[in-house]
Amino acid sequence: MGRARYAVLTLAVSLLMAGVSGGQERALGRVKSESAWLRQSPSASEEDVWKEIKVVRDRSAGLHSAVRDWIESLLPQSRAALDSEFSFLNPRLNAELQRAGLIRSVITEDDFRPGFVTRMELSRPPEDPDKLAVTVGIGVPCGSDDLVYVYDYSQGPPRRVLESRGTRDHDESISSVRFSKRDASGSQLILTLRYAVQCGSFWNRLSYDLFRLSSAANMALRTLGGEQGVYFGAYDPYQLRLEPDELLMEIRDHSIDSGVRPHVLHYNVANSAGERIDPVALQPQDFVDEWLMRPWSEMESRSAESVRDKLKKWHEFLAGDFVAGKFNFVQACREKPDQWQVGVALDWIKGKELPEPLSAYFLVQQSEQYRFKMVGISFDRQDGCPGETRPNTESPSMFPRREHR
Numbered sequence: 001m002g003r004a005r006y007a008v009l010t011l012a013v014s015l016l017m018a019g020v021s022g023g024q025e026r027a028l029g030r031v032k033s034e035s036a037w038l039r040q041s042p043s044a045s046e047e048d049v050w051k052e053i054k055v056v057r058d059r060s061a062g063l064h065s066a067v068r069d070w071i072e073s074l075l076p077q078s079r080a081a082l083d084s085e086f087s088f089l090n091p092r093l094n095a096e097l098q099r100a101g102l103i104r105s106v107i108t109e110d111d112f113r114p115g116f117v118t119r120m121e122l123s124r125p126p127e128d129p130d131k132l133a134v135t136v137g138i139g140v141p142c143g144s145d146d147l148v149y150v151y152d153y154s155q156g157p158p159r160r161v162l163e164s165r166g167t168r169d170h171d172e173s174i175s176s177v178r179f180s181k182r183d184a185s186g187s188q189l190i191l192t193l194r195y196a197v198q199c200g201s202f203w204n205r206l207s208y209d210l211f212r213l214s215s216a217a218n219m220a221l222r223t224l225g226g227e228q229g230v231y232f233g234a235y236d237p238y239q240l241r242l243e244p245d246e247l248l249m250e251i252r253d254h255s256i257d258s259g260v261r262p263h264v265l266h267y268n269v270a271n272s273a274g275e276r277i278d279p280v281a282l283q284p285q286d287f288v289d290e291w292l293m294r295p296w297s298e299m300e301s302r303s304a305e306s307v308r309d310k311l312k313k314w315h316e317f318l319a320g321d322f323v324a325g326k327f328n329f330v331q332a333c334r335e336k337p338d339q340w341q342v343g344v345a346l347d348w349i350k351g352k353e354l355p356e357p358l359s360a361y362f363l364v365q366q367s368e369q370y371r372f373k374m375v376g377i378s379f380d381r382q383d384g385c386p387g388e389t390r391p392n393t394e395s396p397s398m399f400p401r402r403e404h405r
Contacts, residue, residue, distance in 0.1 A: 038115030143197025186215030279370030321351030
């Protein structure tokens with residue numbers, strides 16, 4: 001009787017394993033089929049490389065789905081299994097793709113062929129070992145179109161709780177995926193950072209999408225998102241802190257004087273809708289830069305209420321599109337110790353080049369270390385701030401300085 005039970009159990013396990021293996025092979029076969037279809041598709045050549053990238057991204061949706069399903073057929077089915085198999089899982093996936101002829105490790109503009117997997121990365125966030133993040137890239141001209149999948153093992157078998165794909169023009173590639181710790185209710189934030197594929201420049205766009213995964217939800221829901229220019233040539237192109245109710249990012253990007261400064265994006269996300277909060281800049285000239293570049297909806301509350309109507313007209317006259325100029329001085333006001341006078345020679349306003357520089361003087365009030373408010377703008381210097389101290393070229397930071405290696 002015991003031998004008969006053992007034989008039945010052995011047969012059942014064998015059939016189960018054969019079924020699993022067969023499912024994996026079918027899933028991989030679909031990946032091969034989608035890859036072959038892309039390779040045989042007519043060329044997506046366009047005069048504009050960005051149009052070509054968009055065409056290839058759209059065509060690659062089927063291959064992305066097939067790769068995702070294949071990965072899910074191979075995922076460990078418990079947290080304990082994930083713990084024991086994780087170190088081998090990424091090499092195994094890449095090796096099987098390599099054997100199937102689906103990987104091209106390097107794709108350049110001159111050597112681009114659609115239909116290949118260019119990136120396969122698995123990671124487990126230290127903030128939450130119950131999570132597994134998988135980044136999959138499909139080749140596009142000049143780079144990789146990446147999707148991110150997040151799986152949760154806290155309730156047993158893996159549940160896909162996030163599938164994040166680029167939705168904007170120029171947000172093809174994943175730069176980072178970050179997780180906050182869980183709050184008292186079990187809620188957690190997940191941040192994805194994306195950049196545009198780039199054939200040869202350090203200047204780029206960094207798009208960010210923040211998702212909240214509550215303990216009662218099956219899928220993470222998008223809380224906020226946006227874009228910010230970034231200079232990848234900087235030592236620290238961006239730094240960030242992510243808490244269950246807060247997102248703080250410092251991103252290096254150009255300033256109106258053609259330099260590079262930290263752009264501060266600070267959000268309170270305790271509620272479902274994120275709200276941008278102070279600080280928005282780290283020194284007076286950066287605040288003037290931010291005030292000229294950001295929409296009035298963000299700068300209204302950072303403009304003195306007593307003269308807000310006048311400042312709105314100045315904002316409508318100077319701000320928006322492309323603004324460029326030179327900071328001539330940043331002078332602490334002797335008669336008003338909490339104010340700064342910033343002298344700017346503007347060469348471009350609202351995307352139009354001026355026939356000659358336009359001098360403008362901005363009065364900025366500083367109430368705390370990094371809290372600023374616009375209190376006045378004039379074509380003539382305001383009284384009480386004699387002197388022309390040169391702007392500070394060493395930008396402060398809200399993050400610890402790291403030694404250059």
